[in-house]
Amino acid sequence: xxxxxxxxxxxxxxxxxxxxxxxxxxxxxxxxxxxxxxxxxxxxxxxxxxxxxxxxxxxxxxxxxxxxxxxxxxxxxxxxxxxxxxxxxxxxxxxxxxxxxxxxxxxxxxxxxxxxxxxxxxxxxxxxxxxxxxxxxxxxxxxxxxxxxxxxxxxxxxxxxxxxxxxxxxxxxxxxxxxxxxxxxxxxxxxxxxxxxxxxxxxxxxxxxxxxxxxxxxxxxxxxxxxxxxxxxxxxxxxxxxxxxxxxxxxxxxxxxxxxxxxxxxxxxxxxxxxxxxxxxxxxxxxxxxxxxxxxxxxxxxxxxxxxxxxxxxxxxxxxxxxxxxxxxxxxxxxxxxxxxxxxxxxxxxxxxxxxxxxxxxxxxxxxxxxxxxxxxxxxxxxxxxxxxxxxxxxxxxxxxxxxxxxxxxxxxxxxxxxxxxxxxxxxxxxxxxxxxxxxxxxxxxxxxxxxxxxxxxxxxxxxxxxxxxxxxxxxxxx
Amino acid sequence: xxxxxxxxxxxxxxxxxxxxxxxxxxxxxxxxxxxxxxxxxxxxxxxxxxxxxxxxxxxxxxxxxxxxxxxxxxxxxxxxxxxxxxxxxxxxxxxxxxxxxxxxxxxxxxxxxxxxxxxxxxxxxxxxxxxxxxxxxxxxxx
Numbered sequence: 001x002x003x004x005x006x007x008x009x010x011x012x013x014x015x016x017x018x019x020x021x022x023x024x025x026x027x028x029x030x031x032x033x034x035x036x037x038x039x040x041x042x043x044x045x046x047x048x049x050x051x052x053x054x055x056x057x058x059x060x061x062x063x064x065x066x067x068x069x070x071x072x073x074x075x076x077x078x079x080x081x082x083x084x085x086x087x088x089x090x091x092x093x094x095x096x097x098x099x100x101x102x103x104x105x106x107x108x109x110x111x112x113x114x115x116x117x118x119x120x121x122x123x124x125x126x127x128x129x130x131x132x133x134x135x136x137x138x139x140x141x142x143x144x145x146x147x148x149x150x151x152x153x154x155x156x157x158x159x160x161x162x163x164x165x166x167x168x169x170x171x172x173x174x175x176x177x178x179x180x181x182x183x184x185x186x187x188x189x190x191x192x193x194x195x196x197x198x199x200x201x202x203x204x205x206x207x208x209x210x211x212x213x214x215x216x217x218x219x220x221x222x223x224x225x226x227x228x229x230x231x232x233x234x235x236x237x238x239x240x241x242x243x244x245x246x247x248x249x250x251x252x253x254x255x256x257x258x259x260x261x262x263x264x265x266x267x268x269x270x271x272x273x274x275x276x277x278x279x280x281x282x283x284x285x286x287x288x289x290x291x292x293x294x295x296x297x298x299x300x301x302x303x304x305x306x307x308x309x310x311x312x313x314x315x316x317x318x319x320x321x322x323x324x325x326x327x328x329x330x331x332x333x334x335x336x337x338x339x340x341x342x343x344x345x346x347x348x349x350x351x352x353x354x355x356x357x358x359x360x361x362x363x364x365x366x367x368x369x370x371x372x373x374x375x376x377x378x379x380x381x382x383x384x385x386x387x388x389x390x391x392x393x394x395x396x397x398x399x400x401x402x403x404x405x406x407x408x409x410x411x412x413x414x415x416x417x418x419x420x421x422x423x424x425x426x427x428x429x430x431x432x433x434x435x436x437x438x439x440x441x442x443x444x445x446x447x448x449x450x451x452x453x454x455x456x457x458x459x460x461x462x463x464x465x466x467x468x469x470x471x472x473x474x475x476x477x478x479x
Numbered sequence: 480x481x482x483x484x485x486x487x488x489x490x491x492x493x494x495x496x497x498x499x500x501x502x503x504x505x506x507x508x509x510x511x512x513x514x515x516x517x518x519x520x521x522x523x524x525x526x527x528x529x530x531x532x533x534x535x536x537x538x539x540x541x542x543x544x545x546x547x548x549x550x551x552x553x554x555x556x557x558x559x560x561x562x563x564x565x566x567x568x569x570x571x572x573x574x575x576x577x578x579x580x581x582x583x584x585x586x587x588x589x590x591x592x593x594x595x596x597x598x599x600x601x602x603x604x605x606x607x608x609x610x611x612x613x614x615x616x617x618x619x620x621x
Contacts, residue, residue: 040488067488069597069618093593093620130590189553199590200621238552241592241620245545252596253534265537265596410589410621411486439589 003043005034011462015043015059020263021050025059028396030458033450036407037065045072048263052077053271054084056337056344060396062351063458064405064450068092070266073350074405078335078397079272081343085260086277087269088251088284090347092328093244095284096291097235099374100168100299100324101385104317106310107226108208108474113309115206115432119475121309122204122434126301127196128479129436134195136297143191144179150289151324154296160303160321164296166363168324169353169371170331172292174285181283183246190239190290195297197234199437199479201444204302205231205376206475207383213467217387220369221322223469230306230319231383231471232298233376235328236291243287247280272345281330281345288329295324322385323372327352327402335397346397354392354400354465373465377404377452379433379444379476380426384456384467391463400465401456404449410439417442426476435478444478482510485616491589492618496604500536501563503601503613504571507540508547511594511619512558515551517586523559523576531571536601540615543571544594552592555580593620 005013005027013034015025025046029037037043042065049071050059056078065074070089079085127134138146146153151165151172165171179187197204209227212218223229236243251268254276262268270276303319310317330347337344355362355371362371371388381404392398408416422445426433435441460467485492493510497503512518531546533539550556560576578585597618604611 067490069490069595069620130587185549185553241552242549245593248596249542249545252538256534265599268596406488409486409488410491411484437590 002038003047011458015046017050021047023050023055023058025050025061027061027065028458028462028464029063030454033063033454040067042067042072045070046075048267049075049077051263052079052085052087052267052269053260054079056080060399062399062401063455064350064401064403066405068349070264071347071349074401075349076346076351076396076399078344078346081272081332081345084272084345085269086272086281086330086345087267087347088244088247088280089266089268090349091244091284091330092349093241094235094328095240095244095287096326097328098291098295098324098326099231099233099376100295101322101374102230102299102319103222103322104228104230104319106228106317108228111228111310115475118206118309119432119434119477121305122302122475122477125305126204126298126477128198128202128477130199132196132198132479133192136194138191138194140187143187146194146293147179147182147286147289148177149173150292151296154293159297159300164321167321168292169326172296172324174288176282177285177289178282179286181279182243182286186239186242186246189242190237193237193239194294195301196237197298197479198237199440202234202479203232203379204477205383205473207231207471207473209469210382210472211470213469214387217369217468220366221372221385221468222320223385229471230299230302231374231376232295232302234295234298236287237294239290240287243283247283251276251280284330288326291326292324323374325352325374333398335393344397346399348399350402351399352402353398354388354396355398356388356390356393373400375401375403375452375456378446378449379473379478380429380431380446381452383471383473384452385469385471386456386459386465387468389463389465392465396464400459404452404455406448407450408448410443413445413448414439414442416447417445431473431476433476433478437479440478480506480509480513482506485618487618490618491621492616495615495617497613500613501566503615504540504543504566505561505563507544507615507617508558508561511544511548511591514589515591516557516588518559520585521557521559521578524578525576527575527577529573529575533569536568537599539568539571540601540617541594541596541599544617547575548591548594550577557585589621591619591621595620
């Protein structure tokens with residue numbers, strides 16, 4: 001079934017309010033990407049989200065939207081803090097899945113080691129793949145500290161330093177975390193997996209700055225042309241999955257009692273102002289903090305491997321965390337709706353926060369230029385660094401896209417890769433790749449994703465974030 | 480065990496068929512592990528009895544699969560065979576045969592991270608308005 005959309009301008013389409021929808025949908029996309037979006041059920045999902053109680057303004061879709069379960073991936077929805085709902089399906093299973101980017105003082109020319117050696121060392125030293133376990137074994141008492149402290153716990157253990165915390169969304173910690181709300185199963189799964197990358201689309205990437213679009217902001221971010229950068233993508237591992245799964249089960253029961261008629265059971269939710277709603281919000285925060293600690297540890301290991309392989313001192317490498325963003329989360333934020341400031345619960349499922357210059361939650365370093373936004377593309381093309389804008393605050397509850405978004409299913413990607421040596425194709429483009437899972441490389445091949453540049457052109461053109469720099473991958477390690 | 484793969488852009492699902500409901504629930508469990516591992520390499524050396532509750536057939540199906548998926552994701556146990564001992568719309572009791580995961584011996588084909596409620600269906604099949612068994616549709620997060 002094709003859902004009719006009304007074109008607003010070159011970057012915005014309206015999904016008109018019909019049936020049980022409480023608000024319209026707004027899709028940020030381009031004419032060329034619209035066809036892919038219309039061919040799957042993602043638009044129906046945008047409409048479904050618009051039926052949930054307390055939704056404000058519109059059910060939003062970023063240009064990397066694709067079919068999810070319940071909420072679409074690339075979906076943003078804000079609910080009134082007093083009269084709205086919270087939904088685990090609006091956050092996703094991998095709670096606080098996110099990206100961090102670090103800069104170095106090196107340029108490509110100054111690297112002494114071969115990229116092959118670097119790829120091998122990263123692959124050997126950073127645990128990745130299905131169910132991978134790390135070298136950190138936590139007692140339950142210590143694990144609960146991870147859950148309440150997030151990045152701070154990792155820094156206290158010697159993984160990175162205090163500057164990293166300043167350059168992490170929310171300072172790497174949601175203060176409302178309550179470990180007593182988390183199941184024994186989640187604790188059990190979380191104990192063994194801290195400091196591990198995971199599988200699938202999670203990765204480590206050594207890249208180089210290829211293009212600078214905005215020299216002033218780039219300078220504030222510490223970026224320059226030819227610079228070597230480090231990027232990583234990971235989340236809360238089995239811990240976050242278990243938290244999501246546990247609360248979905250609870251809310252599936254709870255929502256029946258509320259008498260909310262859901263178009264899809266995966267949209268199970270609770271009112272924010274209820275025990276069930278707040279319990280999820282506070283348990284989700286535990287998983288968010290776990291993910292921040294995890295990425296903090298992974299970046300530290302990444303740093304150690306580089307020092308060793310390049311045979312260089314920390315001072316000469318001069319690695320600095322540019323920023324860490326989360327893209328699967330529900331946050332309590334202040335936004336202006338119909339001229340008045342409201343507390344709202346913004347669900348970003350496969351979407352990134354995009355706060356403008358001057359926002360009070362930004363650290364001093366970025367206050368003048370806006371929040372850094374990190375958009376990884378597929379492993380063969382490019383990643384982008386963007387900055388947050390006032391338009392995002394006005395239109396999208398301070399949100400923008402999160403990545404390229406899949407166009408081929410994993411199965412279709414495997415089929416498309418038959419008879420091809422993907423790693424060789426990448427090598428010909430100057431990209432060295434290593435992977436752990438037996439079908440990871442085929443499933444994650446560049447053809448499986450939308451063109452990240454097209455996605456970024458939409459958010460830049462619509463003004464919900466602006467281009468700062470483009471990075472080209474040199475070494476990619478996949479789980 | 481009879482099932483078909485549902486291929487979605489971001490995720491993966493199965494259409495499972497059973498002659499009756501017991502067969503359907505057993506097939507769904509075996510299908511999930513057929514996706515995860517090469518079950519021919521399993522012996523089913525250990526036994527475990529599992530009891531699962533649900534509010535209706537679809538809810539029971541999700542809860543059942545989520546429980547046995549936890550045995551893998553949480554306890555590293557791989558399912559070889561299932562015998563459904565008793566089944567109603569609200570409760571299932573099953574005998575499971577499984578092996579503990581040994582990395583050198585067993586294969587992990589894909590990672591199934593969760594069983595979702597998304598588009599969950601458990602339906603009676605009618606063929607020429609006569610009963611033709613049962614089918615279920617389940618979407619996994621991978």
